Amino acid sequence: MRITRNIAAAGALTALAVGATTALSTTASAAPNVTPRTVCGSAYKTVNSVPVGSLGTVYLTYNSSNGKNCVATIRANPGTVKNMSAYIYVPDTDEWAGDFGNYTSYAGPAYVYGRGYCVSWGGNIDNVYVSVENSNCAARTERRVTEVR
Structure with missing residues (x-):
């Protein structure tokens, strides 16, 4: 039996x-081509990006009509499920948003209100992690970090 x-x-x-x-x-x-605008929305324009090694890119976008930023991590070659994330944080307001999970093509969108504030953001694909601190503000120097864990 x-x-x-x-x-x-x-x-x-x-x-x-x-x-x-x-x-x-x-x-x-x-699957159609995934872009930051298809993930975040057509009103969002890309204002910054950082490569995740050769695996893809994390995009920071901004919507000038509502003052919100959006972050999306998009793979260069969609396919099998991989651990991915996209996150954004506004230190001055302590507001953050993120999307973490196993995806075939992208992680996100993650939205925060960012008008007039520096933002910190990043994400990962598999074991490659990227972060950008003090981004998109004139007052501070941006700091980028890429780690392979």
């Missing part, structure tokens, strides 16, 4: 894996 159950479970897992592989390969090849 136990052997039959193990064989049935193995067969079910194989069928699930084949089905998932087929579904993911169809989705990945049919």
Whole structure:
């Protein structure tokens, strides 16, 4: 009885894996190009970016009509699920937002009100982490850090 159950479970897992592989390969090849504007919204313009090694880019965008910043981490080559994040922090107001998880093409959007404030932001793809502190303000010098963990 136990052997039959193990064989049935193995067969079910194989069928699930084949089905998932087929579904993911169809989705990945049919996915449209992802841009910061498609992730954050059409009113958001890219104001800064930082490469995540050769894996992709974290984008900082801004919407001048509502004063909000948005951050998105976008992979250069979408495909299999990878650990990813996008975050943004406004030190003067202690407001932050982030998106952390396992994704096939992008992490985000993460929004904060940033008009008139310096922002710190960043993200990761797999084991490559980037951060930008004191960004987009004239009063302070921007500091960029890339780490491989």
